[in-house]
Amino acid sequence: MDKITKENLQYWNDKLNNISLENILDIVLKNVEGRVVFSTxxxxxxQVLTHYLNPFHNKVEVFTLDTGRQFNETYEVFQKTQSKYPNLTIKTYYPEEADIQEYYQKSGVNGFYNSIEERKQCCFIRKVKPLNRALKGASVWITGLRxxxxxxxxxxxxxxxxxxHxxxxxxxxxxxxxxDVEAEINEFNIPINSLYKKGFLSIGCAPCTRALEPGEDFRAGRWWWEDGKKECGLHLHESKNN
Structure with a gap:
């Protein structure tokens, strides 16, 4: 069986349909080569993926991006996750201090409220650039996107x-x-951010995240003062399948 490569992704996508999460992870991780990373x-x-990836801790590197503007509740679930899955080492990537200082001098501490451009620049400094460092040299990037x-x-x-990348x-x-996700959380007693049960379904930086109102879209609580797509740039670029 051919290993997973850029050229045969469609073949593998067809094979992965209607397979359980546990088996999907097992199949893919056995058929990829090079450095595999998971961003949380x-x-x-x-959190669901962290639970299922725990048995593969020798194969997968786990990392997170600490923007410096996160909720304390996010740090709390970070700690609980480390306690529940001690075999997993979670590496943290931070923004560059010089980038933050330059942004503060130019736009102010909360300049991201001023315009979409300034908000995107803040996301670029705090998320995109650290992500680029984390992904350097990786061949596979595992995400929790649905x-x-x-x-x-x-x-x-x-x-x-x-x-x-x-x-x-x-x-x-x-x-x-x-x-489905909530069912897995409950079945395996997986720790979650306490803000989730308060209506924060998509949790990012504290100044840029609010609880959802009834009937609102999943991403409506992120950058709620803006219209259009609710993305920070980490997953915005279109991917290609062959």
Whole structure:
């Protein structure tokens, strides 16, 4: 059987349909080569993946991005996760101090409220640049993205080619619904961010995240003062499948 490569992603995507999460992870991790990384923000999707990736701790590197503006509740679930899964080492990547100082001098501490451009620049400094460092040299990037989360994620596949980072992006929770994720959380007693039960379904930086109102879209609580797509740039670039 051919290993997973940029050229045969569609073949593997077809094989992965209608397979359990545990088996999807096992199959993919046995058939990829090179450095495999998993990015967690400690949202409920990432927590489910952390649980299922724990047996593969020797194969997968886990990392998180600490923007410096996160909720204390996020740090609390970080600590609980480390306690529950001691075999997993979670590496933290931070923004560059010089970038933060320059941004503060130019736009102010909360300049991201001023315009979409200034908000995107803040995300670039605090998230995108650290992510680029974390992904350097990786061949596979595991994410907790789900097709149901937003309209611009509905066209995703399990395995995609990320042209910007020159690696395979692996979305094992692709077809999970929110109810599916919550069921896994409850079944395995997986720690979650305490803000989730207060209406924070998508949790990012504290100044840029609010609880959802009844009937609002999953991403409506992120950058709520803006219109349009609710993305920070980590997953905005279109992936290609072959």
């Amino acid at each position: 923000s400690f949202g409920i999707e990432d 097709a149901e989360q937003s309209a611009n994620r509905e066209s995703m596949q399990f395995l995609e080619w990320d042209e910007d 020159q690696l395979v992006k692996f979305n094992p929770l692709l077809h999970y619904t929110l109810k």
